[in-house]
Amino acid sequence: MSEILFFALRNKKLKAGLSIVLFFVLLGLFGPLISKYKDPLEYVGPGYQPPSKDFWLGTTTFGQDVFTQLVYGIRSSFFVGLVGGGLATLIGLSIGFLAGYRGGLLDEMLMMLTNILLVIPTLALLIIIAAYLPYRGVLIQSIIIGFTAWPWTTRAVRAQTLSLKAREYVNLARISGRSTLKIIIYEIVPNMLSYVFMVFILQFGGAILAAVGLDFIGLGPTKGISLGLMMQNAVLWNAIQLGMWWWVIPPGLVITLIVGGLYFMNVGLDEVFNPRLREM
Amino acid sequence: MLEVVNLSKAYNVGPLGKEKFYAVDNVSFHVADGEIVSLIGESGSGKTTIGKMILRLIKPTGGKIIFNSVDIQSIKNRKEYYRLVQGIFQDPFSSYNPIFKIDRIFEMIREEFYPAITKEEWSKRVKKVVEDIGLNPSEILGKFPHQLSGGQLQRLLIARALLIDAKFLVADEIISMLDASTRIDVLNTLIKLKEKGLSVLFITHDLSLGYYTSDRTIILYRGSIMEYGDTVKVFKKPLHPYTKMLLESVPTTQKVWSNSYISLHGRNVLPSFCKFYDRCPLGDSTCKNVSFEKFEESHFVACVKVTGEGEHVA
Numbered sequence: 252m253s254e255i256l257f258f259a260l261r262n263k264k265l266k267a268g269l270s271i272v273l274f275f276v277l278l279g280l281f282g283p284l285i286s287k288y289k290d291p292l293e294y295v296g297p298g299y300q301p302p303s304k305d306f307w308l309g310t311t312t313f314g315q316d317v318f319t320q321l322v323y324g325i326r327s328s329f330f331v332g333l334v335g336g337g338l339a340t341l342i343g344l345s346i347g348f349l350a351g352y353r354g355g356l357l358d359e360m361l362m363m364l365t366n367i368l369l370v371i372p373t374l375a376l377l378i379i380i381a382a383y384l385p386y387r388g389v390l391i392q393s394i395i396i397g398f399t400a401w402p403w404t405t406r407a408v409r410a411q412t413l414s415l416k417a418r419e420y421v422n423l424a425r426i427s428g429r430s431t432l433k434i435i436i437y438e439i440v441p442n443m444l445s446y447v448f449m450v451f452i453l454q455f456g457g458a459i460l461a462a463v464g465l466d467f468i469g470l471g472p473t474k475g476i477s478l479g480l481m482m483q484n485a486v487l488w489n490a491i492q493l494g495m496w497w498w499v500i501p502p503g504l505v506i507t508l509i510v511g512g513l514y515f516m517n518v519g520l521d522e523v524f525n526p527r528l529r530e531m
Numbered sequence: 532m533l534e535v536v537n538l539s540k541a542y543n544v545g546p547l548g549k550e551k552f553y554a555v556d557n558v559s560f561h562v563a564d565g566e567i568v569s570l571i572g573e574s575g576s577g578k579t580t581i582g583k584m585i586l587r588l589i590k591p592t593g594g595k596i597i598f599n600s601v602d603i604q605s606i607k608n609r610k611e612y613y614r615l616v617q618g619i620f621q622d623p624f625s626s627y628n629p630i631f632k633i634d635r636i637f638e639m640i641r642e643e644f645y646p647a648i649t650k651e652e653w654s655k656r657v658k659k660v661v662e663d664i665g666l667n668p669s670e671i672l673g674k675f676p677h678q679l680s681g682g683q684l685q686r687l688l689i690a691r692a693l694l695i696d697a698k699f700l701v702a703d704e705i706i707s708m709l710d711a712s713t714r715i716d717v718l719n720t721l722i723k724l725k726e727k728g729l730s731v732l733f734i735t736h737d738l739s740l741g742y743y744t745s746d747r748t749i750i751l752y753r754g755s756i757m758e759y760g761d762t763v764k765v766f767k768k769p770l771h772p773y774t775k776m777l778l779e780s781v782p783t784t785q786k787v788w789s790n791s792y793i794s795l796h797g798r799n800v801l802p803s804f805c806k807f808y809d810r811c812p813l814g815d816s817t818c819k820n821v822s823f824e825k826f827e828e829s830h831f832v833a834c835v836k837v838t839g840e841g842e843h844v845a
Contacts, residue, residue: 418625418628419625419626420625420628422626423620423626423636423688425587425613426588426617427636427640427643427644428610428613428644429639438628441630442628442630445630524630525630526629526630526677527677
């Protein structure tokens with residue numbers, strides 16, 4: 252374990268990705284405390300204001316503070332990532348592990364369900380579900396995303412389990428007198444652990460992007476603010492045409508940086524967990 | 532010590548799994564105390580499957596395996612069984628968990644079989660046994676599997692089996708990855724252990740290795756035994772056409788290598804026919820319901836064409 256930590260601390264990609272993500276986590280946590288205005292939707296000043304001492308990232312057409320909106324938006328994005336991505340990872344892992352390890356009829360049934368969900372376009376499903384909800388909050392949105400994002404994880408985890416189950420070292424552990432439970436814990440799970448971790452990171456980023464997509468087409472939270480909602484409003488009120496770069500660029504940039512940072516972490520972690528990919 | 536009785540392993544194949552494919556078909560043999568028995572056959576003849584069934588990694592679909600007069604399926608305590616019966620697998624690369632250092636295969640044994648021995652004492656033993664198989668412990672231990680060669684990994688697996696001090700060893704192609712110079716060392720180690728009472732099922736496709744190491748030889752073809760007996764007798768007087776073909780296909784330095792048996796006749800093996808019918812130069816409609824005939828003391832063959840003098844009826 253200490254060895255993994257050693258390689259993790261040495262890995263530049265992981266460090267870069269983690270720094271970016273951590274920066275935004277801190278901004279999301281403490282941003283609302285340091286910003287001058289407490290409500291992201293409150294009209295606090297004149298509209299069309301470029302960044303200044305009073306409005307750090309300028310104001311919207313209606314005079315809302317963009318910085319306040321941004322930090323609250325980051326909060327909701329991380330929330331969606333955590334709940335949506337977490338849920339998708341959990342469902343995907345449980346079904347994938349069960350199907351792969353048990354096999355047989357159970358495997359066939361679970362995979363049929365997975366395949367059906369896999370071929371339905373997720374966005375269309377999300378639109379239908381979101382459109383019928385009278386009230387949409389960030390939590391509901393996260394749950395919808397979580398329940399639709401798991402199939403690829405299931406397929407990948409099942410394949411991994413099937414392959415790990417048949418490895419010769421599992422047989423070697425068996426003839427070394429290891430019990431089945433110990434084999435699962437000491438031989439199969441450690442090989443899956445890095446994968447599970449990376450799946451979570453990918454699902455985290457995926458959930459954030461899915462939420463932004465929903466927000467942007469107008470199916471975002473009916474109350475509150477999110478990064479996607481900010482972008483939708485900016486586009487709706489012709490911020491680009493009016494030259495209000497301070498309204499358009501920050502949310503897009505933050506989303507790109509967060510998701511990009513997560514992918515960097517993913518690549519770095521791959522190298523940390525897989526000795527073969529390490530740069531010696 | 533170990534007796535295999537009418538052992539079979541059938542897999543369901545074809546649409547809806549209606550047809551059966553016999554990877555191992557009604558195989559019986561025994562291995563006595565301190566005896567090396569080699570199981571020789573081409574790829575797909577069921578050698579490894581037999582080995583894995585003895586190691587209880589595959590469940591047989593028919594017959595039984597008796598170890599020290601107990602049916603191994605009835606032994607509930609696997610650990611007790613593996614303390615006495617051990618194996619070395621064919622593929623050294625997949626026998627190690629790639630994310631852990633190789634020392635783990637030794638540590639695992641200490642944890643499961645010898646929890647009373649201290650770590651220091653154990654690491655001394657590990658070093659000793661690694662030296663015994665011709666490797667330098669300070670160079671090898673503490674490395675990851677991908678940092679070592681196939682031959683090194685394979686020899687470490689042999690070292691692992693030696694550490695357990697088992698009574699029966701299933702050695703599945705254990706020297707496939709070794710070069711000629713280390714091969715003979717490993718074989719001599721096996722022979723030395725045999726003299727101390729270890730029984731070995733030596734699985735190989737290499738006739739010369741079988742000849743060098745084993746007391747008795749079993750010739751396997753498509754999951755069935757064709758011929759078995761004392762190694763010297765089988766090699767000196769091969770009776771089955773398949774055994775002859777195998778021996779003739781060993782390249783020698785004195786003559787141009789040619790193989791007349793390799794051609795397929797395009798015949799199908801029908802049920803109750805000899806498994807070698809499709810490739811046998813002597814095959815005809817009489818090759819049915821073959822059973823083992825005793826040709827001489829401890830030398831048996833399953834071929835209807837063999838006469839009492841060991842010649843073939845044309």
